[in-house]
Amino acid sequence: MDSRALRAAMVRKLQAQGVSHPAVLAAMGAVERHRFVDTALVNQAYEDTSLPIGLGQTISKPNVVARMIELLCEGRTEKLGRVLEIGTGCGYQAAVLSQVSREIYSMERLRGLHEKARENVRGLRLANLHLLFGDGMLGFAQGAPYAAIIAAAGGEAIPQAWIDQLAVGGRLVAPAVTGVGQQHLVVIDKTATGVKKTVLEPVLFVPLKSGVA
Ligand code: SAH
8 A cells, every 4th residue: 555645635624624833743753643543444544534443442543633732832833841741552643752752751551562562663663762661640750750642542631740840830731520521621720829710612531441451
């Protein structure tokens, strides 16, 4: 399959949908999404759809991945510093993040997926990508403070540990249930004087769960 042409078409579609950050578009064009899905789904890898990755979890649509990473990169032309991702899944979004950040730590609570992600990124030579097995609800204090934190699973509230581990000047993007009982994309900006929370569009992510399995 000519995956380069399929990715170029996906990137054009992302642009038409409003994604404009050059580094984000370049990263979406560089990472081979078809390497992260099961063989049976390879021909759907570049469609704007979420796909099952096993153990009841899904890889987000390209549009959602690009949108969230663009929010992290907003107003910046240089690479992000250290980034924490909660919910490695198949490792696709982590691989995209590795292109726009200096260091990326990605946590997964399901051992089966953590191992699958390891296999998927093997051979891609992403030296700045660190895959971790553990409960991401607690964040990963060893790598803190983070320039950016991104979650691919949504809970009732944003765990305080994430906010604590965010650097001053850093930004967190995560799905969370808001007042109206529906999941929305939430942006938290940490400044020297406090945190500012912005609620964006409704989204549908798999649940954030505590503990490992
Ligand atoms: N970014 C992923 C999307 C995976 S779906 C990708 O590109 O494939 C979200 C993932 O979050 C699931 O694999 C789920 O197991 C994981 N998850 C849910 N709660 C978690 C937690 N507390 N810590 C770490 N991972 C968690």
